[in-house]
Amino acid sequence: MPDARTELVLAVRRALGHARAAAQHRLETIEEELAAAEQHLKRVRRAAEQVPQRAGAHRDQRLATLTERYQQRIAQVAGEAGAAATAVAPGAAMAGWPDWRPTPAGRTEAPGMARIGCTGVTGSPTVPALVPLLDDGHVALDGDDRIGCDAVVATLLLRALGRAVPGAVRLTGYDPEQLGGGLAGFAPLAGPRLLTFVGPGGLGRHLDDLVDDIRRINETVLAGEYRSLRELAASTGRRPEPWRIAVLLGSPGEELSRHERAQLDRITRAGAACGVHLVVRGVELRAGPTVTTVSVSAGTARVSGYPALPVRLDPPPPAELITRTCRDIAGTISAGPVPAVFGDLLPQREWTEDATGGLTAPVGDSPQGRPVAVTLSDYPPHALIGGPSGTGKTNLIYAWIGALAARYSPTELEFYLLDFKEGVSFARFAPGRRDPSFLPHVRLVGVNVNTDREFGLALLHFLGAELRRRADAAKRHEVTKLAELRAEDPQGRWPRIVAVIDEFQVLLAGNDALASEAATLLEDLARRGRSQGIHLILASQDVSGIQALWGRTALIAQFALRIALPKARRILPETNNAADGLPRHHAVVNAESGAIEANRVVRIPAASDRDTWHELQHRLWRRRPEGLSPPRLFDGDAVPRLTEAPDYLALAGTDGGPREPVALLGETIDVRAGSARLALSRSPGRNLAVLGTRADEACALLDSAARSLVRQYPAGTARFDLACLDRDAEAAARDLHAALPAGTGLYDLDTLPGLLADTGDRLAADDPGRPARPHFLVLYAVDAAATRLTAKFDGRSGLDRLRRILHIGPERHTHVLGWWRGVARMRDDLGGVGSRTDQIGAWVALDVQGTELGPPLYPRAGGPAWYPRPWRALFFDRTVHRNAEVIIPYGPS
Structure with a gap:
């Protein structure tokens, strides 16, 4: 069952149909009344002229009263007729040529009738003279005024074009006498094939084509569900077929064959329901309910729908208006058909x-x-x-x-x-x-x-x-x-x-x-x-x-x-x-x-x-x-933020801190919005190396890792120390230092050896079974200290102390999050070519080619299939990954 909205739409459509039918019926009734009133007025005037002169004063007064009364009635009827005409012939179907422009009918709106002139005797109010065409019937012109007939044809065609969307009206012309000259103003429509001409001797074939169109539309478009294309359009809002107007301008004395007459009669009977219409002059159409005859003589016409009223024809539409309108339609069609709805x-x-x-x-x-x-x-x-x-x-x-x-x-x-x-x-x-x-x-x-x-x-x-x-x-x-x-x-x-x-x-x-x-x-x-x-x-x-x-x-x-x-x-x-x-x-x-x-x-x-x-x-x-x-x-163009990551929001501190803290490094490239996680358990190798020269991305990785760790520890339950050895990273290091707990150390190239010495001494004194509170060393561009760290400090170099922290630190809950600006530099700090890298259990590569990441960092020969690109990193954790995964580092906080 249709819902309330659908029922309302159907009800509105029915009401519009009834209103249009009522307006058209009222117009026909008013036109009859107007004709009767004018005839009665004429009779009154003739009767008054026959009254004897002795009753002159009374006669004049009576005549004036009757004349005024009937003129008022005529004016009233004319006003009602004008309103009704506007309802059934809106926009381009009615407007005068100076202000005329196309006004295509809506999807469920009927195109309406077409104005060809005005009715009424001289000196009386006029009423638009309308002729039904699109979706209504056919027009047959006769009379001795050839120029007037041509004006009516041009008027009907231009108004029909103006009441349809571009391309919805197709014209065909049969004009053996002038060879298409009678429709010359509509020639721009020939380009997009909206106007075609039928040559002499082609009338029969053309009528056959129109009959075939009617048969096809009845069988495949209407298909027994609708009685006409008008009904289909009003019900569904779709008009799948164009209107076809065949303009037949026959030669004087031209006789039709029996087959041509039969085909013409079929079109006359069934064409209007299928949007196939005839506008003829010099070709006889048999009288019928769908045929309107317009007899033109000396600039006036009589229309079969209201023969008692003479019609003063409108002037023909200006040639430039016809040409401009047709060019606009052709241009619209050339741009391509309109899409469906x-x-x-x-x-x-x-x-x-x-x-x-x-x-x-x-x-x-x-x-x-x-x-x-x-x-x-x-x-x-x-x-x-x-x-x-x-x-x-x-x-x-x-x-x-x-x-x-x-x-x-x-x-x-x-x-x-x-x-x-x-x-x-x-x-x-x-x-x-x-x-x-x-x-x-x-x-x-x-x-x-x-x-x-x-x-x-x-x-x-x-x-x-x-x-x-x-x-x-x-x-x-x-x-x-x-x-x-x-x-x-x-x-x-x-x-x-x-x-x-x-x-x-x-x-x-x-x-x-x-x-x-x-x-x-x-x-x-x-x-x-x-x-x-x-x-x-x-x-x-x-x-x-x-x-x-x-x-x-x-x-x-x-x-x-x-x-x-x-x-x-x-x-x-x-x-x-x-x-x-x-x-x-x-x-x-x-x-x-x-x-x-x-x-x-x-x-x-x-x-x-x-x-x-x-x-x-x-x-x-x-x-x-x-x-x-x-x-x-x-x-792919957005840089994710740590503070908006679901995994970060889910982190929470517990008494004494977590048993296995997790550092969040970036967003995984996955269907679910997860974070790349590095578990820093008390296991060998639980350190992180960030590799590459892109300082902003390296700083962002260290920042995300440190901030996510801080979120898991209540104040005083974990220790953090930062060392920044690169000028480009100083601002980022200061921002992170301000966000870390009070007491966090901030070291430079001169003070880093002391930090490593103190940390190494503490690790030597710690009981591996009962380590002190967790300690996280965040080192920016640690490779910059290679020369300074080679100096002996209490008999041992700073590099030795760094290697020992990396080696035994994780088991005592001390972890290094370090940034090296190249794979070779990191290997030098770890002992040179051939040295083991087991103490680096996880790494994140930035602008590093995959061939640089081969064994022992990456277990597979040749390194991972990876090419560097902005704000992307390659993450590998030897305890989790079989293959390295691409991640998106979290942006600066």
């Missing part, structure tokens, strides 16, 4: 669909105006979208997401959205600073990740883990498909998942380990995801050179649903070139892996407009389930 994709009632069998929603409408739905299910399970830049790929994704989100609730459907191109196309689905709303179905939004392929890989790992979880649940319930699992476990939460990866080729670009791993994960998801309700939508501007994808036939075969935008390449097979000639705002939808016979042309709505989208998103957001958390937003 996003609201047409939305259901009358939201969140009523069940995703058990799949996800079905329209992405646009067909050339016949009917919604074209696409499905993601067991078949087809996944979709591939392609189109060059500017063809509307992102807009198509918006339309599809909106249509799905309006039909399926967040318990039925979840989205994971990733955009590898530079930009924030998907950011609107997540909360922003000015707008807290978000699309309730979206669980992940990744933007500006064109340099963070690791995040795409993380998404594939996450989906793979979810696939295994669902497969395990299916095994427990002894089923194989998501639909069966939902039936066996109705209390479980098993929504269908749609992962959209825009510009996915970035993830697979290159011939490296990451691309190979991503392709393998994609293939597994594409092959097994269909049965567990995990669907992939991959989009790209150009996929012609992606060897990692097209070299895997088993992978590409899973993407049976193909959507090709204009000029798309390799989305459809080479033998299927349906996308080559597509206009703007259109796409080819093919659910059979590109088979030509499965092509469907779709007109895509404008869904990317922020205001249009926000209306839907806010409405769904207000209906979101209670307790639903916002989606994870990963912005």
Whole structure:
């Protein structure tokens, strides 16, 4: 059952229809009354002239009274008629030429009748003379005034063009006498094929084409559901077919063949309901309810609807007005057809669909105006979208997401959205600073990740883990498909998942380990995801050179649903070139892996407009389930802050401090917004080395680590000391020193040896089984002290003391968080080439090439597959990692 809003819309549409019909009926009645009043006035005047002269005074008074009375009545009727005429012929259908401009009718509004002049006798109030045409009938002109007939034709055509959106009226001209000269002013419409001419001898073929159009519209567009295109447009707000006006300017004495007469009669009877109309002169139309005859003579006309009233014809529209209007229409059409309407994709009632069998929603409408739905299910399970830049790929994704989100609730459907191109196309689905709303179905939004392929890989790992979880649940319930699992476990939460990866080729670009791993994960998801309700939508501007994808036939075969935008390449097979000639705002939808016979042309709505989208998103957001958390937003251009990290906010001090403190270093590049954590337990090697020359990032790493440690210790339960040996780091060191507990030492190049000596002495005196309170040494650019630390201090160099602290300190809860400005410099401080680096259990590399990080720092030969880039770091903890992971250091506090 339709909801209250739908019922209200239908009621308003019915009321508008009744009002228009009433206004038109009132206009016809008033015109009859006006004609009767004028005839009666004439009779009164004639009778008065026959009264004998002896009754002159009484006669004159009586005549004046009757004349005044009937003139008032005529003025009243004329006023009512003018108001009624304005109602049924608004805007461009009525306006005079000096102020005339196009005023296209609304989506559910009828175009109305067209004014050709004014009715009424000389000296009496005038009433607009209207002629029905669009959606109403046909016009036949006759009479001896050829110029007047041509003026009526031009008036009708220009008013029809002005009451329709550009391209919604198509004209054809049959003019064997002047060879199209009678429609010369409309010639600019010939460019976009809105005006075509029929040559001499082509009338029969032209009438056949019009009859075929009427038959097709009745069979495929109206299809028994509606009686006319007017009714369809009023009910649905869509008009899938243009109006077709055939202007037939026959030659004097031209005879029609029997076949031509029969076809003309068919058009006369059935054409108006299908938007096919005739405007004829010199060609006989049989009288009927849809035919209006206009007889023109000496600048006046008689119209069959109100033959008693003479019509003073309006002057013909200025030639420059016709030409300018037609050029504007042609220019609009040349810019491309208008898109469909996003609201047409939305259901009358939201969140009523069940995703058990799949996800079905329209992405646009067909050339016949009917919604074209696409499905993601067991078949087809996944979709591939392609189109060059500017063809509307992102807009198509918006339309599809909106249509799905309006039909399926967040318990039925979840989205994971990733955009590898530079930009924030998907950011609107997540909360922003000015707008807290978000699309309730979206669980992940990744933007500006064109340099963070690791995040795409993380998404594939996450989906793979979810696939295994669902497969395990299916095994427990002894089923194989998501639909069966939902039936066996109705209390479980098993929504269908749609992962959209825009510009996915970035993830697979290159011939490296990451691309190979991503392709393998994609293939597994594409092959097994269909049965567990995990669907992939991959989009790209150009996929012609992606060897990692097209070299895997088993992978590409899973993407049976193909959507090709204009000029798309390799989305459809080479033998299927349906996308080559597509206009703007259109796409080819093919659910059979590109088979030509499965092509469907779709007109895509404008869904990317922020205001249009926000209306839907806010409405769904207000209906979101209670307790639903916002989606994870990963912005590759944003620098995360420690104080906003969930893991930092969850840290809390305990009496005596934690048994195993954790230093937070940065944000992991993962689906869940986690922190890169370094556990500083009482185990050998629990020290951190920050490697690289980027001072701001190195300082930020040390700052985050120290602040997160402080948060875990009540005052006085842990000791912190800082040493800064680089001028570029002095400001950062002072800021951190101010944030650390009172009593924290701040050392420089001259005082660092004393700190190391004191710390070494304390460690020697400590009982390893019962260490003193935790001690954290934060050393900025420690390699700068190499020369100073080689000097002997009580018989031992400072480097020896540093090595001993690194070696035995962690077991006594003393940990070094040090920054070395190069891998070679750190190795020199640890004993030179060939020395062991076991005392460095974890490291974070900044602008260091992967080849510099080989054994013994990194267990694998050749080092990790890593290339440095701004505000990214490579983190490796030998007690946790098998492979190093890329992290984003937290920004300065």
